[in-house]
Amino acid sequence: MPRALIVDDDRAFTSAVAGYIELEGFSVATADSLGEAREFLGTTVPDLLLVDLMLPDGNGLELIPELPADSPTRIVVITGHASLDAAIESVRAGRVVDFLIKPIDVGRLRACIQAVSEVQQAFPGAVGSDSIAPSAALAELVGESSVMQDLRRLVVKVAPTDATVLLQGESGTGKDLIARAIHELSPRRDRRYFAINCGAVSPQLIGTELFGHEKGSFTGATRQHRGHFERTSGGTLFLDEITEMPPDLQVQLLRVLETGAIVRIGGDTEIPVDVRLIAATNRDPQQAITEGRLREDLYFRLMVFPVWVPPLRERAGDIARLAHGFLAELNRRHGTSKQFDPAVLAALEACPWPGNVRELRNVVQRAFILADESIDRTHLANVPPARTSPAITPMAGDGALNLVVGTTIEDAERRLLLATLAHYEGDKPRAAEALGISLKTLYNRLKQYGSE
CATH class of the missing domain: 1.10.8.60 (Helicase, Ruva Protein; domain 3)
Structure with a gap:
């Protein structure tokens, strides 16, 4: 069950909000001072912290730096004394996801609650544990627009699975951050994550980088080389700009996705690999297929779980x-x-x-x-x-x-x-x-x- 802490000296307000959050399935604790809140935080890391700015013994923002650096807590500042300075101070404090003025907007409060609930449902018992910090993993995906909220929901849904993901979106939209978040929220988070830009590696080298090669397989191959599929086995491999991969290597990639095994360049032995693949492109896949940049059969194999990353x-x-x-x-x-x-x-x-x-x-x-x-x-x-x-x-x-x-x-x-x-x-x-x-x-x- 997700946990919430409400820190406010207005007991009537605290009681009403606590009742509302409890109806959403939370375990709720309350505190009417910084001292009381610190006692709670000394033993428990909440999933949601609602804190008033003006408390009897200080400013509620003083609690923020006292939370663990990797804390998954979503922090919402609440106040009955709205001012520009207060809003700026909250923003500067960092980690604050919303600033609510009393009487609070119930819709915005509900959105904060639902963000925690969705992660909790996807990762039962994970929030606040030592093994994973879902909110921290999602923190890099900044934004409260509807399209970003939808994007985070997709990330939370697909992360626990081994499904291949294809990220589509313009350059600079943060596809690499999304790939990393999927890995960090997955059961593979403690294993290797490796990202490679297919357009930044020479076509002559990308095959050996991905699949490895045997000694003597080509001029200069003086020793055996294990590729990223082998070295990342058990983890996640992110192939950015997948449409820049040479077509002959796309055939090999398709074979790996279908068989779960690779063959080193110059070799003939199949080597089993266990890799979760995430691919990305800034091109229109259909146009890339028409232009011969992307094999249609590979496209359909990558399209297990497509994710559109919105432009800014x-x-x-x-x-x-x-x-x-x-x-x-x-x-x-x-x-x-x-x-x-x-x-x-x-x-x-x-x-x-x-x-x-x-x-x-x-x-x-x-x-x-x-x-x-x-x-x-x-x-x-x-x-x-x-x-x-x-x-x-x-x-x-x-x-x-x-x-x-x-x-x-x-x-x-x-x-x-x-x-x-x-x-x-x-x-x-x-x-x-x-x-x-x-x-x-x-x-x-x-x-x-x-x-x-």
């Missing part, structure tokens, strides 16, 4: 979360406390990011180097031009937004708010006035979108 432009609200995470990482590494100007986050949200997460990371790092304290729009040189969204497209000349039929209300509101904030160069009072909402509502929306 389709991950509504995740850009600001990722940018904050990259900045926090740089601040920790360099002992600084640089911050984003709000207009910067609006500008980042509006970019198309053809290079996806990798490109965003590079832009944040460059801006970090250029800025002294606050990162503003002058530090965003080389950022791709604002995208023309299929959902909301700027109209020529008048700054209007054109909404295509079928746009969700939530996405339309988010894009309109961020576009208005960008139009007024981060001036929140002016943006709120133009939108006809209170400044408090604007702040709440920005926190909801992860833009504060």
Whole structure:
């Protein structure tokens, strides 16, 4: 049974939330002070920690660094005293997955609970154990957009199996992180994980790298060589850019998948191997088949469990979360406390990011180097031009937004708010006035979108 700890000195609130979480199948403990919470954490690592910022004996965020570094705990900050500084402080603390303002949004609380429950169902008894930390393994897959939540659910479902996985998505979307998460959440997690980019290895060498060779099998083969399939036996092998593998080697790979055995180059003995295979491509597989880059029979063999990795432009609200995470990482590494100007986050949200997460990371790092304290729009040189969204497209000349039929209300509101904030160069009072909402509502929306 998953465990939750609620740390809040408002006992009526604590009782109500505890009852709700218990109905979701959790064992719930409560504490009304840091001291009481520390007593609980001294013996138990919870799967879900809900902590108030303002407690009788200090700030609830003080508990975060006291959790084990590899703790799987999902941390949700709750407060009845919303402020911009509090939200920023929570983001800087790291590991916080949500910031809820009282009265809390039950839908967002339910999403946090369900994220823990899904992992618990896929890995009974694993959460909080010494053998595996599922939430920690999933922590690299940053984002609370619906497409990222769906992606994490797929990872949790397929990880415990030995099914072959084919990851499809554009360059820079993080397919390597997903492959690693699948391995870390699998029964093979204590065995070897090896990744090889099929496009980065010479066609003349990739065969011997994967399958090995016998002594004397070709000029220069002065000794026997065990390939990655043999050396990774019992573990997971990740073949990135699978469509760059030469067709003759694709035949050998297909044979390995069908027989569970390899034959070294220059040899004639079948050697059994036990390898979980994950492959990835940034090409359209059907087009790759048409162009002769990918064998159709291998494609169908890899398609046991296909996973589509969404591009960054389709991950509504995740850009600001990722940018904050990259900045926090740089601040920790360099002992600084640089911050984003709000207009910067609006500008980042509006970019198309053809290079996806990798490109965003590079832009944040460059801006970090250029800025002294606050990162503003002058530090965003080389950022791709604002995208023309299929959902909301700027109209020529008048700054209007054109909404295509079928746009969700939530996405339309988010894009309109961020576009208005960008139009007024981060001036929140002016943006709120133009939108006809209170400044408090604007702040709440920005926190909801992860833009504060």
